[in-house]
Amino acid sequence: MALFAITRYLGDDNTEEQSNKADAILKKLQANAEARRKRRGIGTWNTPQDNSKKKLSSEKDQVKNDLTPKSGEKIKIGKKSKLKECDETGYADSDNEVIPKKKRKGKFDKEEKTSCENNNSLQAIAQGSESSKLGSNADTTTKELKFRGKAKSVTSGDEEEQEIEDLELGDNGQKADETEVMGDTQEGAHEYGGFTVLGDYKSKQTERVSRVLPDWLSSPNVIASDLKQKTTLVSEFKGLDPDIHLNLKENKIDYFFPVQMQVIPEILDTVRYGFVLGRAGFRPPDICVSAPTGSGKTLAFVLPIIQALKSRVLCRIRAMVVLPVRDLAVQVFKVFLQYTKGTNLKVGMIVGQKQFSVEQHALVRQRVGGLESKVDIVVATPGRLVDHINKTPGFSLTDLRFLVIDEADRIMEHVKQDWLSHVENAVFSGGRTAPSSLNVYNSCKHHMPLQKLLFSATLSQNPEKLQQLNLFQPKLFTSVVDGGSLPRPLESEGEGNKDDQVTDRLSGPGGEVKGQFVGKYTTPLGLKEYTVEVEAFEKPLVILHFLHNLQYRHVLCFTNSVESTHRLYHLIRLFGGINVAEITAKLQASRRSKVLKKFQNGSIDILICSDAMARGMDIDDVQYVISYDPPPYIKTYIHRVGRTARAGKEGTALSLLQKKEFHHFKTMTKEAGKTYIEKFKVHSKEMEGLLEKYQAALQQLQQVFMRERFEQR
Structure with a gap:
């Protein structure tokens, strides 16, 4: 076979030359083999x-x-x-x-x-x-x-x-x-x-790589989660001007919550020498806040922004608040209007609630020298904001100083739409350069810093996602601590014991406050959480039991779909005796605001809604939150139950679960450090008096749906 390969390789030479060369190569190979055998001591070939x-x-x-x-x-x-x-x-x-x-x-x-x-x-x-x-x-x-x-x-x-x-x-x-x-x-x-x-390498056990977070995530500034610790009076708080104190008094705010006590001074410190140059010319750090729902995060950025901008001379867009949904933007816009009274600051809102031309007219006006801004503070949603950046002449962000991202975890989902890059490109244009490294040459230039403020109850701890926001030396303020250190709640423990546990948990050696940001979420300490085991067909009957037998009022009930919301609304309405309303994403904004006002006034006993209401909405005096359908994610659960027990008040959250859903629910709540949630038992005998009327309501429900389908045709 070797000779055949050699002959093929030699090409077009004559047969004699090929044979001679093949013999020479074979002899050489045999000689080499014989030499190797002699070296190994085997003997002759x-x-x-x-x-x-x-x-x-x-x-x-x-x-x-x-x-x-x-x-x-x-x-x-x-x-x-x-x-x-x-x-x-x-x-x-x-x-x-x-x-x-x-x-x-x-x-x-x-x-x-x-x-x-x-x-x-x-x-x-x-x-x-x-x-x-x-x-x-x-x-x-x-x-x-x-x-x-x-x-x-x-x-x-x-x-x-x-x-x-x-x-x-x-x-x-x-x-x-x-x-x-x-x-x-x-x-x-x-x-x-x-x-x-080459050798046989023995298999070695791979060492588990421990998770290493950046310093600002692993060692945050911990905020007390107990809102009852009202240790600082508004009148004793230093740094705010008298007109802001007056507005706070008019709105009946006498105490600052823990998140406000720590975040407001931090932001005010960055504008000590004016908002144009920052702190002595150095670029201020970005601030991230992760605190429970209803802990006063909105006021924590509204007050210092108004304090910093109230002395401005020219009207320019210097602060912008970006929120994920329209309802939240309307809510924040109203807070700014309340606390800008007595100042020259103007607030605008672009959320798509009005026609595009009407919003353009509210943002920009024509002057002799050209177009100029009519607002100092803008509250916007990401999509509408990008539209105005691209299509509204005179809508300039070159003087922007504060960029507030509320509900930051939800906003990060919209980063893929590239809204943040549009904002940054609009900011660093027209002669304003993006910040670079600090050296002698750059220190001689005038740079207005762009400071980002992030707020959320469920702020992501994923550095890769946070990196998309281009944060600069961020500081984290959080009431979120390691869930492993949380004690299991006992029925015999009172509120005083809980306060002592939180104090011990937050205080380290020597009284130094320390914490770990490990992706756990906290809920207000005034919240009582329960689970109710029911079958799927019993859920409407259990809701009626809560309303009629237990006399629950000011109830917010969450479902996972618009169809479930609509069906439960009609069923409770047909049963009678209860004022009920529904809110879904299909409802117009004007009608939605009317329903919310009636609910806050007490005219509506139970408000049934989808998860569109679960995030950020501040509704007063919600005493009970019922999850008619189990929440699919831990963030959804945190925002649902966060509609009650706000601002240091007490509230109750109940989750209706089938037996097969308990495993997923327990696994999900462990992410929030909740190792135990008490069960609320409902006996079938307690609901027997409602069965006859309930069956009659079910029969009427079929006729209602048939009538609605006919009207849609």
Whole structure:
């Protein structure tokens, strides 16, 4: 095969030249092989034909000698048989000389092993036939047995066991192992027998990589989650101007919550020397706040922004608040209007609630020198904001100083729409350059910093997602601590014990406040949480039991779909005796605001809504939150139950769960550090009085749906 390959390779040369070259190459290969054999001490080179002839001659002579017994001697296979001789000493030559066995590798080992097996097989056959001819000893029987690929004759039990042991043991009395033939099994590449062995690397257990967060995430400034700790009066709070104190008094705010006590001074410190240059010309750090719902996060950024901008001379857009949904934007817009009274600051809102041309007219006006802004503070949603950046002439963000991102975890989902890059490109344009490294050259330039303020009850701890916001040396303020350190709530513990536990948990050695931001979420301490085990068909009846038998009022009920909301609304309305209303994403904004006002005034007993209401909406005096359908995610649950127990008040949250849904619910709430939630039991006997009227309402419900379908056609 090698000669054929060489001939093909040599090309168009004549046949004689090809043959000469092939012979020369073959001789050279044989010489190299012979040299390697001499170095290994194997001996002279024999062709495969010579080896086979030599083996066949040796086998014939061996069989002939074995078939010739001595006088008076019985044929018996002892411990030192030819089989063992071949194993221990080597292979037999034609002249009955035993050639010492040497360890070889590869092809040579296979040839020697085959030779020994052939010899052993012939010996066993010859000896078996001879003993059958003689038949001198009837008690001695011969059997042919293959043991590890070799034939053995067995005479008695003791000799059989000894024979097996002799075969299994090597020259040194140890068991022969294939690893001896293969040489050293040391780990890694090494030399053996003139060859480089790549080695067999032992498998090692992979060490688990511990999670390492950035310093600002792993060591945040911890905020007390107990809103009842009203330690600072508004009148004693330093840093705010008298007109802001007056507005706070008019809105009946006498105390600052913990999140406001820490975040407001931090923002005011960055504008100590004016909002244009920042703190002594240095770029201020961005601020992230993660605190429970209803803890006063909105006021924590509204007051310092008004304090910083109230002394401005020209009207420019210097602060912008971006929110994920329209309802939240309207709510924040109203808060700004309340606290800008008595100042020259103007607030605008662009959320798509009005026509685009009307919003343009409210943002920009025509002057002799050109277009100029009519507002100082803008409250917007991401999509509408990008539209005005691209299509509204004179809508300039080159003077923007504060960029507030409320409900930041939800906003990060809209980063894929590239709204943030549009805002940053609009800010750093018209001669305003993006900040760069601090050096002598850049320190001589005038740079107005752009400070980002992030607020959310469920702020993500994923550095990769936060990196999309391009934060600069951020500082984190959070009431979120390690869930593993939270004690299991007991029914016997009072509110005083809970306060002591929180104080111990937040205080480190020497009274220093420390914390860990590990993705856990907290809820207000005034919130009581329960689970109710029910079947799917019993859920409407349980809601009616809460309303009629237990007299629940000011109830906010959440479902997972618009259809479930609409069906439950009609069922409670047809049952009678309860003022009920519904809010879904399909409802117009004007009608939605009217329904919310009625609910806050107490005209509506239960408000049924989808998760569109679950995030950020501030509704006064919600006493009960019922999850008619289980929340799919932990963030949804946190925002649902956060509609009650706001501003230090108390509230109750109940989740209606089927038996199969408890496992997912418990696994989900563990992410918030809630290892135990008490069960609220509802007995079927308590609902028997409602069954007759409930069945009548179900029959009427079918007629209502048929009428609605007919009207839609």
